[in-house]
Structure formats: structure tokens, C-alpha cells
Amino acid sequence: MRDTSLVYPVDSRGRVLLGRKKRGMGFGKWNGFGGKIEKGETMRQCAVRELREECGLIARTQDLELAAELYFQNTEDPEWSHAGIVYLVRIWSGAPAVSDEMEPRWFSPDALPFDRMWQADCQWLPLILKGKKIRGVIHFAEDGDTVTGYEFSEMK
């Protein structure tokens, strides 16, 4: 699969905007806003485009804060494996809006809906929200959903 971006908007009160996926991969899960990189785009351009398409927020590439470089690995299905480059953003214009793909909602960082998120997100999302920069690999079972293991390290 092509590599993907993932953006988590954080407001002045520290709340995080998540979107509930209305279709496709990760259907029904709460996630940051992102998707596959398109030809000719940088990852930051991909992140800005997907953020706008999925929840209407307009951000500038230079306002994205790199927070994690993840690799979603599936040994049973190497074609599925892809990177997830994760950014936080605190500056944008526009207001969150429902799209075809995502239904956005603000969450307190102490009350993230981990039981309805990708399984390993509880391991790394709290770290990046506390300001850590991480690099990691998440190993998925053949179903592309069950997590069989993970390794993280801090990025300097």
C-alpha cells in the first residue's frame, strides 16, 4: 500500500480532534485525519490535503509538527504494509465539518475512545500528545486489524 499521513489537530485547551471513519479501511474507528500519498505530493502536502478533505480544516504545511514515524507492518501480506507519518497541528483556519469519510469530534486527551480505535494507538498516541517524538513498528495479523506486537523508540 502507499504510505499514509495522519494528522491530529490539538486546540488551545489541549483537546484532540478525531474523526469516526464512515467508510473504507478502519471503518467505525476513531482516528486522526489522513490517507494515502498521491503522485507528486510530499507527505506534508498529503497531510494538509487529507485534513481538508476529511474534516474541512485548512492547515499550512509548515504548521504541521512531526510527531511519529510509524510503520504498519503485515508479514502475511507485504502489499498491505505501509508507513504512517503522524503530525500534530495547532494552527488552522475553518471549523470541523462532517465529510463523506469522517465525523469529527473533540476529545479530552484523558478520555480518548481507545476501545473504538486502532488497537496499538493507546501505546503511542498518549506519548505524542505529551510532546514525545517517536518512531515505531506495529505488527499486524493477516486480517490487517489485530495487532501482534510493536516496538517504539524516541526520535531525537
Ligand SMILES: Nc1nc2c([nH]c(=O)n2[C@H]2C[C@H](O)[C@@H](COP(=O)(O)OP(=O)(O)OP(=O)(O)O)O2)c(=O)[nH]1
Ligand atoms: N491511528 C492509526 N491509523 C492507522 C493504523 N493503521 C492504518 O493503516 N492506519 C491509517 C493510515 C491511514 O490514514 C488510514 C487508512 O488509509 P485511508 O484512509 O487512505 O484508507 P481508505 O481505504 O479509506 O482509502 P481511500 O479510499 O481514502 O483511498 O488508516 C493504526 O494502527 N493506527
